[in-house]
Amino acid sequence: MKVFIVGASGLVGSNCLQHFNQQHWNVKGSYFSFPQDGLVYFNTLDLNDAQNFNLPDWKPDVILHCGALTHVDYCENHEEESYQKTVQSTKNLLNVGRQCGAKMVYLSTDYLFDGTDGPYTEDAPVKPLSVYGRHKLAAEQAVLNAENPALVLRVTNVYGHEARGKNFVARIVQQCQDGVALTLKLPYDQFANPTNAADIARCLFLLLRDNKTGIYNIAGTDYMNRVALAQRVLQYFPKANYSLEAISTASLAQPAARPLLGGFVMKKFSTEYPEYQFSNIDDYLKTIIK
Numbered sequence: 001m002k003v004f005i006v007g008a009s010g011l012v013g014s015n016c017l018q019h020f021n022q023q024h025w026n027v028k029g030s031y032f033s034f035p036q037d038g039l040v041y042f043n044t045l046d047l048n049d050a051q052n053f054n055l056p057d058w059k060p061d062v063i064l065h066c067g068a069l070t071h072v073d074y075c076e077n078h079e080e081e082s083y084q085k086t087v088q089s090t091k092n093l094l095n096v097g098r099q100c101g102a103k104m105v106y107l108s109t110d111y112l113f114d115g116t117d118g119p120y121t122e123d124a125p126v127k128p129l130s131v132y133g134r135h136k137l138a139a140e141q142a143v144l145n146a147e148n149p150a151l152v153l154r155v156t157n158v159y160g161h162e163a164r165g166k167n168f169v170a171r172i173v174q175q176c177q178d179g180v181a182l183t184l185k186l187p188y189d190q191f192a193n194p195t196n197a198a199d200i201a202r203c204l205f206l207l208l209r210d211n212k213t214g215i216y217n218i219a220g221t222d223y224m225n226r227v228a229l230a231q232r233v234l235q236y237f238p239k240a241n242y243s244l245e246a247i248s249t250a251s252l253a254q255p256a257a258r259p260l261l262g263g264f265v266m267k268k269f270s271t272e273y274p275e276y277q278f279s280n281i282d283d284y285l286k287t288i289i290k
């Protein structure tokens with residue numbers, strides 16, 4: 001399998017790159033602003049960018065689109081930029097994909113839902129609350145309606161190894177390891193399934209190997225709020241100096257509304273791959289703390 005990963009300098013993309021390489025697939029990954037050894041430059045916003053890796057020449061079987069603007073509150077206040085970076089960039093990649101005859105894989109989110117009655121199955125009705133959610137939905141629909149075959153993975157609360165260590169769990173771990181005093185004000189009313197990016201990579205490998213199409217929820221088996229997640233991490237650092245305050249989402253007064261009962265039920269993946277064992281946050285913490 002020949003796979004091009006857009007956004008391989010990020011959390012999900014880098015984990016997919018590593019896993020697909022380990023499986024001896026022919027993989028190439030791209031960066032945009034954060035160069036990494038072995039990655040090529042690719043800008044989804046400008047297909048005429050002279051520095052872009054020549055994707056039509058390389059002719060991948062699959063384009064995995066992990067490029068994104070994931071800052072939900074920033075998107076709320078920068079609607080046009082959010083549209084360009086989420087929807088237009090996806091349409092641009094679909095054009096290249098058509099030239100290559102490649103299957104498109106898109107990473108989507110539980111921000112497609114209003115969070116009143118999650119966790120959600122693949123066929124639950126969507127109702128995004130924010131600019132980010134609306135744009136992720138528009139991009140997802142563009143991918144699914146395109147003429148080439150497509151796969152959409154809906155994911156949430158992703159953590160795991162990444163070069164910049166910027167995800168929620170990695171940041172707490174780093175601060176604990178650095179002995180930094182932590183003050184955490186976290187919402188007790190936002191629920192989702194923390195998911196290891198390494199599991200997303202392993203699940204996607206199986207789905208691509210088996211030539212699956214359509215929407216799949218991929219989510220860890222824990223369902224918890226942010227306070228519980230932080231507490232789980234902090235348990236591994238008994239000497240950490242922290243103050244943890246549980247507050248409501250409303251009191252945070254963030255620009256973008258959040259789905260409170262978010263997250264997923266993995267109806268399709270669990271039915272089709274009943275033997276697959278997901279890791280959880282404890283497995284991840286044990287490996288990095290040993």
Ligand SMILES: NC(=O)c1ccc[n+]([C@@H]2O[C@H](COP(=O)([O-])OP(=O)(O)OC[C@H]3O[C@@H](n4cnc5c(N)ncnc54)[C@H](OP(=O)(O)O)[C@@H]3O)[C@@H](O)[C@H]2O)c1
Pocket residue numbers: 006007008009010011012013030031032033034035042043044045065066067068069070089107108109110155156157158159
């Ligand atoms: N992380 C989560 O909890 C989560 C939850 C739900 C859904 N998702 C979705 O999963 C996908 C991957 O998320 P992630 O957490 O891995 O994001 P991430 O770590 O922020 O990575 C984003 C990637 O996009 C690249 N990128 C940004 N602008 C680009 C452009 N114009 N052209 C090409 N590449 C560009 C970045 O490259 P540089 O860094 O080199 O600039 C980076 O490699 C996104 O679609 C996101 O919406 C993530």
